[in-house]
Amino acid sequence: MIDQSPSERHLPRAAQRRAEAAQASSRELPNNAELEKAVLAVLLDGRHAMAMHKVRAIAEHPLAFFQRDHRIVYLAALELDDDGHRIDAQAVAELLSRYDFKAVLERLRQQQLLLDSDQLDGLGRAGLKTLYRRGPGDDAAAYEDxxxxxxxxxNAVADLAGAFAPAAGIERNITLLWDYYLKRRMITRLLALCDKAYRTPDSFSKLLDDGSQQFLELSRHSRTATVHGLANVVDETLDDIQRTINSPEIGVRTGIQDVDDKLMSLRPGGLYVLAARPGVGKTSLALKIVANIAGHSEHKHGVLFFSLEVDRKDLVKKLLSAEAGVEFKALETGVLEPHEMDLLAASASAFKQWKLDLMDVSDLTVQALRSVVKRRMLETNGELKLVVLDYLQLLNSARPDASEYEKVSEISRVLKVMARELRIPVMALSQMSRDSEKGVGTQPRDPRLSDLRGSGSIEQDADAVIFMHRTDSGDGGKSDDCRKVKIIVAKNRFGPTGECAMNFYPAKMRFEMAAREEPQEGEEHEQSYHRAKKDRANSTPGAEEDLFS
Structure with missing residues (x-):
């Protein structure tokens, strides 16, 4: 027997795969006619008042059904529901007897065109209503039409109404029906992407971004909302509390004591926004937080830092300057004293033990970022504990024609969804609008949530918003050697807000906690009173004390 080469042995299998790919477009798309009948049977029965409400919460338009006749029946049910009429077989048949068949087909054709252009599922109920309601010229001239x-x-409507379908299973059935619809959408999009791969000169990374964007859009239409009973939620909550008791350090801490006192930790699934005007030092503060997490003396956690503005080598220079205490200018010019070289060598050696990954790229879409994070999570076997983005407004949208508001809204929402999906905190640096510079005289006012640049969705999606506000004169004189910066926790979904003071030394890219101000006379008395009260509550009563007085 003559041995075949590996390529010859695998040739039939490869040919089979190519044949299967060629036949994929000719297959009937996934559907279940019996399932569609079961859903329509409950609606046409007329005895289940909440059935239409449950079905419509999932299937918002007739194209959720695959069979043409089933689409037509559901279209009539939608119009009856909009008008507040009871839905049963008689009412649906009567409406369809007055509806011209060609007009119905035209309505369905318009919906299909919108579906093909990915616009149908984005329409609200008011927009969908205009697509299936009868117009003045849509009445049938005769029954035959x-x-x-x-x-x-x-008889066809009566047969549908008479099909066996328990009303108790309507929610499960419509969820399965919508699942078939999403599978059809997925197959259609993948076939279009495959066809584009054959015909376009676009690179693989560009096609991958397009595919990721399309899957993300499909995932938004997945009806996965579930109603949970309080008893089950209480048990799950108590289990979480017990896990926290057993392992107190569930999240990662910033290492800035006053901020950690308010945030408690960077929670898995949380989106944290660090915002400031240019030049205040938000990249340096973010690197300090990264150093506290990735370079922790006892528990080093994995961090992935995306820099869309600063080169990765410059980021390391900033880190070296802050950690070694060597001026950044000396690193840039190469004029270093021998002892500074020793400090640099010690810091560089320590950096190599950090679990920190850097990605510097100037042209990155939010979908590509999401793909990189998911891949890195798999590669590190879940050891990645924080993602930092510097900064949010420099990310690109998958839609080149999107406005600034639409782009930032999409980026903010995708970051939040990614954080919750991967159960990892995401810290996004953000610019602030020029309105934040307004104030009294030369002193700008404290920033507000409305100062976040680009879209109001940032403050809505964020679990916490932290502002950096420079409180000194900022005139570039001697005071510029040490800039006084106020750190303001303006929003905290799971705890208190507040502020703290830090000093920024721009020459060494270093942030340090500012010395606490001495309390005034009244404040000092109040603090001593509360301290004595707390000590008294924690102390053990003496034998001579009357515990019931």
Whole structure:
């Protein structure tokens, strides 16, 4: 027997795969006619008042059904529901007897065109209503021209109503029906992407970004909302509390004591926004937080830092300057004293033990970022504990024609969804609008949530918003050697807000906690009173004390 080469042995299998790919476009798309009948049977029965409400919460338009006649029947049910009429077989048949069949087909064709252009699922109920409601010229001239006659007359509607379908299973059935619809959408999009791969000169990374964007859009239409009973939620909550008791350090801490006192930790699934005007030092503060997490003396956590503005080598220079205490200018010019070289060598050696990954790229879409994070999570076996983005407004949207508001809204929402999906905190640096510079005289006012640049969705999606506000004169004089910066926790979804003071030394890119101000006379008395009260509450009563007085 003559041995075949590996390529010859695998040739039949490869040919088979190519044949299967060629036949994929000719297959009937996934559907279940019996499932569609079961859903329509409950609606047409007329005895289940909440059935239409449950079905419509999932299937918002007739194209959720695959069979043409089933789409027509559901279209009539939608119009009856909009008008507040009871839905049953008689009412649906009567409406379809007055609806011209060609007009119905035109309505369905318009919906299909919007579906093909990915616009149908984004329409609200008011927009969808205009697509299936009868217009002045949509009445059938005779019964033979009606939609009822086209689907087989009243007997066809009665047969649907008479199909066996328990009303108790309507929610499960409509969820399965919507799942078939999403599978059809997925197959259609993948086939289009495959066709584009054959025909376009676009690179693989560009096609991958397009595919990721399309899957993300599909995931938004997945009806996965579930109603949870309080008893089950209480048990799950107590389990979480017990896990926290057993392992107190569930999240990662910033290492800035006053901030950690308010945030408690960077929670898995949380989106944290660090915002400031240019030049205040938000990149340096973010690197300090990264150093506290990735370079922790006892528990080093994995961090992935995306820099869309600063080169990765410059980021390391900033880190070296802050950690070694060597001026950044000396690193840039190469004029270093021998002892500074020793400090640099010690810091560089320590950096190599950090679990920190850097990605510097100037042209990155939010979908590509999401793909990189998911891949890195798999590669590190879940050891990645923080993602930092510097900064949010420099990310690109998958839609080049999107406005600034739409782009930032999409980026903010995708970051939040990614954080919750991967159960990892995401810290996004953000610019602030020029309105934040307004104030009294030369002193700008404290920043507000409305100062976040680009979109109001940033403050809505964020679990916490931290502002950096420079409180000194900022005139570039001697005071610029040490800039006084106020750190303001303006929003905290899971705890208190507040502020603290830090000093920024721009020459060494270093942030340090500012010395606490001495309390005034009244404040000092109040603090001593509360301290004595707390000590008294924690102390053990003496034998001579009357515990019941």
């Amino acid at each position: 009606s939609a009822l006659a086209a689907i087989g007359g009243f």
